[in-house]
Amino acid sequence: MLKYRNISFIGAGSMAEAMISGLINKAGISPERITAANHSNVERRSELINKYDIQAVSFNELSLKNTDVIILAVKPKQAEEVLQQLKPNLQDHHHVILSVLAGISTPFIEEIIGKHLPVIRVMPNTSSMIGESITGISAGKFVKNEDLDLAQELSKAIGKVKIISEKQMDVFTGIAGSGPAYFYYLLEHMEDVAVENGLDREMARDIAAQTLYGASKMVMESDDSPAELRKKVTSPNGTTAAGLDALDENGGGKAIEAAVENAAERSKTLRKEFEKVPVL
Numbered sequence: 446m447l448k449y450r451n452i453s454f455i456g457a458g459s460m461a462e463a464m465i466s467g468l469i470n471k472a473g474i475s476p477e478r479i480t481a482a483n484h485s486n487v488e489r490r491s492e493l494i495n496k497y498d499i500q501a502v503s504f505n506e507l508s509l510k511n512t513d514v515i516i517l518a519v520k521p522k523q524a525e526e527v528l529q530q531l532k533p534n535l536q537d538h539h540h541v542i543l544s545v546l547a548g549i550s551t552p553f554i555e556e557i558i559g560k561h562l563p564v565i566r567v568m569p570n571t572s573s574m575i576g577e578s579i580t581g582i583s584a585g586k587f588v589k590n591e592d593l594d595l596a597q598e599l600s601k602a603i604g605k606v607k608i609i610s611e612k613q614m615d616v617f618t619g620i621a622g623s624g625p626a627y628f629y630y631l632l633e634h635m636e637d638v639a640v641e642n643g644l645d646r647e648m649a650r651d652i653a654a655q656t657l658y659g660a661s662k663m664v665m666e667s668d669d670s671p672a673e674l675r676k677k678v679t680s681p682n683g684t685t686a687a688g689l690d691a692l693d694e695n696g697g698g699k700a701i702e703a704a705v706e707n708a709a710e711r712s713k714t715l716r717k718e719f720e721k722v723p724v725l
């Protein structure tokens with residue numbers, strides 16, 4: 446069970462913090478069981494200690510003896526270096542490795558560490574912070590059912606979870622990993638135009654965010670598809686039809702598709718760029 450495992454994050458940036466916050470504040474994981482290790486930023490470590498009461502150390506100080514679950518949360522370009530450094534201290538039948546790194550594959554990680562350790566890719570998003578992530582998980586070749594159960598339990602602690610194949614990871618990243626940014630971008634624009642048209646910013650933000658939240662909840666709770674729900678908003682010759690016409694004329698639908706495709710493509714490119722060790 447997750448609550449009896451010691452978890453070490455390698456990398457202490459935005460994604461590690463979002464997961465730490467969700468694990469402690471939403472899933473009730475004891476902060477004593479969580480350690481975050483970063484490269485050299487001492488202020489960042491103090492910030493995490495003060496905010497969450499976890500242990501935060503430099504990567505060189507991190508002991509893997511008392512760690513059960515290792516969560517890789519550095520940038521994809523740091524994957525190889527960090528894995529090479531971890532390698533001597535990794536133990537079969539002890540450590541489980543979860544990687545949140547966009548693009549980086551489980552065969553690459555398995556190849557570098559050279560041991561039969563369970564490696565699982567998890568792709569959360571920053572809504573983990575409030576327990577509202579949707580996290581994709583895909584298993585490497587040495588993963589047993591109990592390891593997958595653990596990854597699922599951890600992912601459920603920070604939101605919802607979908608088990609996917611590794612091939613689906615790129616598009617999952619394009620939709621869910623990067624997805625919050627598209628919706629923030631949409632909200633930024635709605636807020637700006639609302640302010641230009643006479644609402645104060647705080648009220649505009651609240652209105653736009655609640656509208657997105659309500660629409661999202663409708664999709665999750667009703668039996669209608671998004672297209673059917675859209676039709677129910679759209680009165681003939683009404684305001685919504687006018688708004689949707691403008692979206693179409695300005696390439697709104699195509700722009701959204703292009704955003705997801707470009708992000709998924711970038712995930713593939715990251716793999717090509719940073720997987721220098723040849724994968725068999």
Ligand SMILES: NC(=O)C1=CN([C@@H]2O[C@H](COP(=O)(O)OP(=O)(O)OC[C@H]3O[C@@H](n4cnc5c(N)ncnc54)[C@H](O)[C@@H]3O)[C@@H](O)[C@H]2O)C=CC1
Pocket residue numbers: 455456457458459460461482483484485486504518519520521523526527545546547568569570571622623
């Ligand atoms: N930010 C997001 O929304 C999401 C990010 N991810 C993935 O999470 C990973 C981290 O992303 P962010 O947190 O946004 O980046 P970030 O730049 O905020 O954090 C990276 C962390 O890695 C640490 N680091 C760098 N080199 C290190 C080393 N040699 N040893 C130990 N720590 C080292 C840095 O000190 C920093 O704490 C990336 O691989 C990204 O693809 C995945 C899903 C969503």
Ligand SMILES: O=C(O)[C@@H]1CCC=N1
Pocket residue numbers: 547618622623
């Ligand atoms: O922008 C990125 O590369 C990371 C992965 C998914 C969200 N943030």
